Amino acid sequence: MTDQLNNYNSEDKVLLAVDCIIFGFDQEDLKILLIKRDFEPEKGKWSLIGGFLKNTETLDDAANRILHHLTGFDKIYMEQLYNFSKVDRDPAERTLSVAYYALINIEDHDEHLIEQYSAQWFSIEEAPSLIFDHDEMVRKAILRLRRRAISKPIGFELLPEKFTMRQLQKLYESILNEKLDKRNFINKVNGLDVLVKLEEKDMSSSRKGSYLYQFDKEKYDRNVEDGITFKI
Amino acid sequence: MTDQLNNYNSEDKVLLAVDCIIFGFDQEDLKILLIKRDFEPEKGKWSLIGGFLKNTETLDDAANRILHHLTGFDKIYMEQLYNFSKVDRDPAERTLSVAYYALINIEDHDEHLIEQYSAQWFSIEEAPSLIFDHDEMVRKAILRLRRRAISKPIGFELLPEKFTMRQLQKLYESILNEKLDKRNFINKVNGLDVLVKLEEKDMSSSRKGSYLYQFDKEKYDRNVEDGITFKI
DNA sequence: TTTTATTATTGTATTCTTAACATTTATTTT
DNA sequence: AAAATAAATGTTAAGAATACAATAATAAAA
Numbered sequence: 001m002t003d004q005l006n007n008y009n010s011e012d013k014v015l016l017a018v019d020c021i022i023f024g025f026d027q028e029d030l031k032i033l034l035i036k037r038d039f040e041p042e043k044g045k046w047s048l049i050g051g052f053l054k055n056t057e058t059l060d061d062a063a064n065r066i067l068h069h070l071t072g073f074d075k076i077y078m079e080q081l082y083n084f085s086k087v088d089r090d091p092a093e094r095t096l097s098v099a100y101y102a103l104i105n106i107e108d109h110d111e112h113l114i115e116q117y118s119a120q121w122f123s124i125e126e127a128p129s130l131i132f133d134h135d136e137m138v139r140k141a142i143l144r145l146r147r148r149a150i151s152k153p154i155g156f157e158l159l160p161e162k163f164t165m166r167q168l169q170k171l172y173e174s175i176l177n178e179k180l181d182k183r184n185f186i187n188k189v190n191g192l193d194v195l196v197k198l199e200e201k202d203m204s205s206s207r208k209g210s211y212l213y214q215f216d217k218e219k220y221d222r223n224v225e226d227g228i229t230f231k232i
Numbered sequence: 233m234t235d236q237l238n239n240y241n242s243e244d245k246v247l248l249a250v251d252c253i254i255f256g257f258d259q260e261d262l263k264i265l266l267i268k269r270d271f272e273p274e275k276g277k278w279s280l281i282g283g284f285l286k287n288t289e290t291l292d293d294a295a296n297r298i299l300h301h302l303t304g305f306d307k308i309y310m311e312q313l314y315n316f317s318k319v320d321r322d323p324a325e326r327t328l329s330v331a332y333y334a335l336i337n338i339e340d341h342d343e344h345l346i347e348q349y350s351a352q353w354f355s356i357e358e359a360p361s362l363i364f365d366h367d368e369m370v371r372k373a374i375l376r377l378r379r380r381a382i383s384k385p386i387g388f389e390l391l392p393e394k395f396t397m398r399q400l401q402k403l404y405e406s407i408l409n410e411k412l413d414k415r416n417f418i419n420k421v422n423g424l425d426v427l428v429k430l431e432e433k434d435m436s437s438s439r440k441g442s443y444l445y446q447f448d449k450e451k452y453d454r455n456v457e458d459g460i461t462f463k464i
Numbered sequence: 465t466t467t468t469a470t471t472a473t474t475g476t477a478t479t480c481t482t483a484a485c486a487t488t489t490a491t492t493t494t
Numbered sequence: 495a496a497a498a499t500a501a502a503t504g505t506t507a508a509g510a511a512t513a514c515a516a517t518a519a520t521a522a523a524a
Contacts, residue, residue, distance in 0.1 A: 008247060008324055011247055011284040011286075012285065013247055014245055014246065014285065014287070015240060015245055016245075016248070016328065052240075053328075054243075054244050055244040055246070055326050057317075058317040058318055058319060059315055059317040059328070060317070080314060080315060082312060083291055083330050085285075085291040087287075087288065087290060092240055093240050094287050096248065096285075096291070098315050164472090165472085166472080181514085182473095183473090183474070183475080183515095184511075184512065184513080186474085188511090203520095205472095206472065206519090206521095207469080207470060207471070207520040207522075208472050208473085208518075208520050209519085210471075210473085211473095396501090397501085397502090398500085398501080413483075413485085414502095415485080415486095415502090415503070415504080416482080416484080418502085418503085419503095437500070438492095438499060439491040439499060439500070439501095440490045440491050440492090440499075440500060440502085441490080441500090441501080442500075442501055442502085443501085443502090
């Protein structure tokens with residue numbers, strides 16, 4: 001149902017914000033994208049990127065709009081996280097916020113951002129403290145990302161299309177915040193049977209060069225149909 | 233942040249409903265509690281129990297209020313599930329709904345409900361189809377409950393204070409929707425070291441009688457501190 | 465051209481966890 | 495005393511996760 005009362009008109013309405021925790025990965029660290037708020041309240045403080053829900057949109061629409069606006073891209077991976085509703089969370093007015101987290105490949109998107117919004121990437125550990133309840137949102141997003149990344153092939157969203165095993169391992173180490181054993185990691189990943197090994201090598205990191213891999217979504221989808229689960 | 237624009241006043245406001253998927257367990261099946269909607273739109277159809285968020289409440293407050301109103305109890309286990317936001321989900325007016333799921337012990341609460349609201353318990357499989365997007369909410373709640381129940385000791389919320397191993401197993405079988413091996417299940421549960429075996433027996437189910445157990449929250453909390461995880 | 469330095473690549477043995485599986489016990493009813 | 499009913503209990507095998515170190519390929523330096 002939607003209410004015990006028959007009168008929708010007597011009910012309170014609220015402003016609904018959508019705030020996005022945008023994750024990126026720069027070969028070393030997991031990062032989040034923040035902007036300096038340029039209006040009151042809390043002008044000049046760091047904050048997540050957000051906007052208000054419009055009557056013509058779903059929450060996913062709004063999150064996509066905000067992400068598109070900022071990056072110029074569509075089809076960014078994102079997921080609804082949680083609805084934050086402390087009564088005084090925004091001192092200006094009663095506002096609830098639905099947090100979304102998004103995964104983007106820093107290389108693709110970088111330039112755009114910096115120009116338009118003077119947005120900035122921060123390592124999770126080095127991020128400044130944020131306005132309102134945004135720190136809590138980030139904390140929750142990291143936990144969610146951790147749970148998802150070990151059971152769904154979403155980590156690849158944070159990498160370039162072609163990547164080395166080393167990059168993939170570094171990524172998972174920074175998401176999970178723990179060191180992983182190289183051989184075990186590679187064995188496990190190969191066992192998942194969702195990567196194609198390319199002829200091509202990445203020569204930037206070593207004399208020997210390391211093979212590049214690509215995520216094969218079709219292979220993954222076939223595995224899912226066969227009941228084979230992704231599990232790192 | 234909360235918006236790129238400085239003007240909160242120009243933004244749309246929405247009605248925010250809170251709808252509760254209330255789970256119960258009757259020794260055989262996992263059940264949900266539904267009510268027959270007694271006002272338009274969709275009068276006479278089955279629906280979840282819900283209400284509207286007030287300006288003075290958090291979402292948790294609202295969910296608690298709704299649950300209390302219906303059952304007469306406080307401190308019911310509940311968790312926020314997801315915010316549903318299709319533009320036309322409620323034909324009467326733009327309304328978003330934040331779904332919560334809750335776990336209650338049917339024995340404690342039964343009488344209250346039936347009287348006040350002509351609410352009714354339905355087995356998951358036999359539940360009628362519901363108004364709006366409530367079926368989707370229920371589907372999502374079941375998945376969430378499954379994931380939680382294997383990693384957090386929330387199943388006990390659905391049982392009487394004292395229960396038999398058989399009851400506990402039946403409960404997990406119905407949550408997970410699969411048969412479990414009796415010996416393996418008991419070994420695993422005993423291994424978790426969170427139950428106390430009572431002297432008392434339940435004589436209702438067999439000539440021999442079966443021992444009653446109780447969940448020991450303090451033991452569990454100590455385990456958590458020691459890094460021992462609950463995992464069924 | 466030989467040596468050195470650097471990172472990539474690869475496999476096995478061990479431990480732990482999960483899964484499969486059947487008999488005996490206690491008690492009441494007939 | 496026998497039959498019926500559900501409860502209680504352990505072991506073995508298979509599979510998964512973990513610990514662990516030597517060799518290969520290459521470019522740069524000597």
